[in-house]
Amino acid sequence: MTTDRAQVVVIGGGATGTGILRDLALRGISGILVEQGDLAHGTSSRFHGLLHSGARYAVKDKEAARECIEENMILRKIAPNCVEETGGLFVQLKEDDPSYTDKWISSCAQAGIPTEEVEIGELRRTYPVLSPDIVRAFRVPDCAVDGFRVLWSNVNSARQYGGQVLTYHKLIGIKQSNGKICGVEVANQLTGEHKYIECQLVINAAGAWAGEVAAMAGLEVNVIKDKGTLVAYNHRLTNQVVNRLRPPGDGDIFVPHGTITILGTTSITVDEPSCSKPGQQEVLDLIKIGSEMIPELQNFRMIRAFAGVRPLYQAGNGAVGRAVTRNFALLDHQQQDGLNGLVSIVGGKFTTFRLMAEKTVDMAAQKLGVDAPSRTAEEPLTNPISKEILERGKKVFGVAGAKKAADRLGDNFVKVLEEAEKEPHKCKVFCECEAVSLAEIDFVARDGDSFTLGDIRRKTRLGMGTCQGTFCSYRTLGALSSYDWTRNHKEFLTKFLQKRWKGIRPVMWGQQMREAQLSTAIYCTLFGMERMK
Numbered sequence: 001m002t003t004d005r006a007q008v009v010v011i012g013g014g015a016t017g018t019g020i021l022r023d024l025a026l027r028g029i030s031g032i033l034v035e036q037g038d039l040a041h042g043t044s045s046r047f048h049g050l051l052h053s054g055a056r057y058a059v060k061d062k063e064a065a066r067e068c069i070e071e072n073m074i075l076r077k078i079a080p081n082c083v084e085e086t087g088g089l090f091v092q093l094k095e096d097d098p099s100y101t102d103k104w105i106s107s108c109a110q111a112g113i114p115t116e117e118v119e120i121g122e123l124r125r126t127y128p129v130l131s132p133d134i135v136r137a138f139r140v141p142d143c144a145v146d147g148f149r150v151l152w153s154n155v156n157s158a159r160q161y162g163g164q165v166l167t168y169h170k171l172i173g174i175k176q177s178n179g180k181i182c183g184v185e186v187a188n189q190l191t192g193e194h195k196y197i198e199c200q201l202v203i204n205a206a207g208a209w210a211g212e213v214a215a216m217a218g219l220e221v222n223v224i225k226d227k228g229t230l231v232a233y234n235h236r237l238t239n240q241v242v243n244r245l246r247p248p249g250d251g252d253i254f255v256p257h258g259t260i261t262i263l264g265t266t267s268i269t270v271d272e273p274s275c276s277k278p279g280q281q282e283v284l285d286l287i288k289i290g291s292e293m294i295p296e297l298q299n300f301r302m303i304r305a306f307a308g309v310r311p312l313y314q315a316g317n318g319a320v321g322r323a324v325t326r327n328f329a330l331l332d333h334q335q336q337d338g339l340n341g342l343v344s345i346v347g348g349k350f351t352t353f354r355l356m357a358e359k360t361v362d363m364a365a366q367k368l369g370v371d372a373p374s375r376t377a378e379e380p381l382t383n384p385i386s387k388e389i390l391e392r393g394k395k396v397f398g399v400a401g402a403k404k405a406a407d408r409l410g411d412n413f414v415k416v417l418e419e420a421e422k423e424p425h426k427c428k429v430f431c432e433c434e435a436v437s438l439a440e441i442d443f444v445a446r447d448g449d450s451f452t453l454g455d456i457r458r459k460t461r462l463g464m465g466t467c468q469g470t471f472c473s474y475r476t477l478g479a480l481s482s483y484d485w486t487r488n489h490k491e492f493l494t495k496f497l498q499k500r501w502k503g504i505r506p507v508m509w510g511q512q513m514r515e516a517q518l519s520t521a522i523y524c525t526l527f528g529m530e531r532m533k
């Protein structure tokens with residue numbers, strides 16, 4: 001067994017864990033993050049992708065609403081490549097309670113969230129797709145946010161200051177001596193090798209798994225696992241986020257993301273943190289409720305459904321589902337349970353991950369005797385791409401392709417551009433839906449953190465567009481066939497396609513059925529995948 005050493009070990013490569021690693025690194029504290037899968041293996045890739053303005057929480061939870069609007073403004077500033085400033089709308093239908101609207105307007109004002117009423121005629125002209133039964137509508141500063149990009153940007157930034165990341169490493173033991181944490185044991189999920197990491201502090205940022213991690217130290221952390229299913233439509237139904245103006249419920253938010261729209265979500269308590277299988281009935285429920293805001297919803301093509309598990313912290317008030325607070329809890333297990341060197345951060349939202357990380361590292365720094373303040377609200381996640389580099393990129397990848405690649409790659413865009421300029425055949429687009437070039441795929445495949453086609457997907461968005469991998473998967477397999485880690489071609493491709501099918505199955509009717517048949521014909525009939533060696 002090999003041994004490593006760091007002041008802090010962070011468990012969990014979601015928004016919270018990667019945000020913590022970055023904050024530690026910027027304060028000069030050495031940290032190693034361990035993640036059992038690839039980054040965003042958990043909830044941070046299985047969400048709506050809404051950077052909340054806070055308006056959704058304004059009536060019920062002013063503190064959460066205020067945190068959201070503040071963090072929304074910070075993330076726009078430090079990570080413009082991860083945020084699309086779409087703006088959002090809250091719409092009240094005929095049947096919705098008008099007195100709630102009045103309460104909502106004053107609550108938003110109290111929480112510092114700007115709202116502006118939209119004239120109904122203007123709304124109808126801009127979005128004829130929306131219901132004619134909308135009686136009032138308001139603009140709010142909601143945005144769309146790319147979870148994968150935020151997580152990798154956090155990690156890339158942390159690495160510049162010495163932060164380390166071990167993906168595909170699962171925590172299997174927490175070691176303590178005389179009431180104090182002294183290290184953790186992790187198992188490499190790809191090779192089976194074990195590693196011991198000596199440390200002074202462990203930060204449990206394992207999201208829906210936080211209870212399981214705490215149990216390894218013999219402690220209890222009560223996390224309610226609240227599954228939510230979402231569906232993705234094959235184009236932007238509106239250019240702004242659209243929320244239903246009523247108390248938060250199922251199926252009442254549409255978020256435009258790049259070329260698609262995400263509708264969600266449901267809320268069901270589950271036992272397993274890994275329960276991310278979307279249910280067909282949940283999809284049908286979502287369509288029914290969503291149709292109240294977009295009556296033609298049935299006629300648009302759904303490309304997939306997916307589900308995530310909200311880690312909701314419950315200190316013991318017995319609430320469930322939407323009644324449980326969306327606030328976060330920072331638990332000092334020394335104070336709470338007498339175990340020195342373990343801290344848990346649970347609950348919250350993607351939108352507030354940076355704040356959660358800041359508060360957690362404030363506590364960690366105090367324990368380690370470090371007095372450096374947090375700098376994550378000021379220092380950008382990636383450096384802005386110069387105009388000159390972007391212009392060069394447009395000549396190589398096209399206007400839209402260059403902008404998309406620059407947003408995805410951040411500081412690494414220039415390296416990919418130089419490679420494509422040197423070897424022009426690498427300008428070829430392999431994923432048309434998301435405009436991903438061979439140069440980008442090749443760069444990501446060689447970055448040391450990619451072990452599966454899914455890892456490449458999460459960094460490039462390959463296979464996430466409207467064809468759901470039908471065309472780009474086999475092209476990529478061919479291009480990467482010389483890499484050692486892609487040697488078992490059948491397994492490499494099958495795993496990727498099966499993951500795509502997991503989301504396609506619950507929405508397989510109408511237009512999507514035709515697309516699925518095309519995909520089956522290509523892989524099974526044309527390529528004879530079952531017989532592939």
Ligand SMILES: Cc1cc2nc3c(=O)[nH]c(=O)nc-3n(C[C@H](O)[C@H](O)[C@H](O)COP(=O)(O)OP(=O)(O)OC[C@H]3O[C@@H](n4cnc5c(N)ncnc54)[C@H](O)[C@@H]3O)c2cc1C
Pocket residue numbers: 011012013014015016017034035036037039040041042043044045046047048049050051052169170171172205206207208209213226227228229230264265307308309310311347348349350351352
């Ligand atoms: C359906 C749905 C919609 C949502 N929509 C929004 C939204 O629009 N906007 C918003 O702001 N928030 C939204 N949220 C909430 C938000 O997604 C979560 O609060 C946030 O992503 C949680 O991040 P996290 O880092 O705490 O957890 P996670 O992202 O789950 O990260 C925890 C990580 O820990 C890892 N881990 C667990 N156990 C171990 C172990 N033993 N060893 C190593 N690693 C381990 C897991 O693999 C996982 O990757 C939504 C949530 C859901 C479920």
